């Protein structure tokens with residue numbers, strides 16, 4: 001009787017120390033609940049010399065924005081982020097590609113890249129809980145900046 005209770009106490013102590021080390025591991029290697037989705041980029045636009053309005057074949061691929069010789073509409077020449085292809089787009093498609101470029105550049109923000117995917121996903125999960133909706137990348141960045149600014153400064157004794 002005495003013997004088994006001592007053993008149980010020892011086991012309990014051992015289990016306790018395991019929990020302590022698990023908790024330490026968990027805090028330094030916390031898993032995000034949600035993951036920022038991959039950025040979806042489209043293959044919007046004509047890579048062939050075809051008018052994006054009337055679909056008529058053009059003599060050659062225009063190098064810059066011009067008017068279609070058939071329908072007279074303005075053909076916009078731009079690069080798309082998906083594959084950097086030069087494409088011919090109409091007004092609507094140009095807006096779509098501009099939005100994609102904006103989102104693409106936002107993802108490439110050096111400050112966010114420095115934080116890394118893991119920290120971004122943690123922040124994304126945390127903000128989602130806080131806001132009750134998917135946070136924007138701007139909000140994630142603002143939250144990081146806010147945390148960086150309120151971090152207690154490590155003081156150095158000088159002199």
Ligand SMILES: [Zn+2]
Nearest residue numbers: 051054068071
């Ligand atoms: Zn046309």
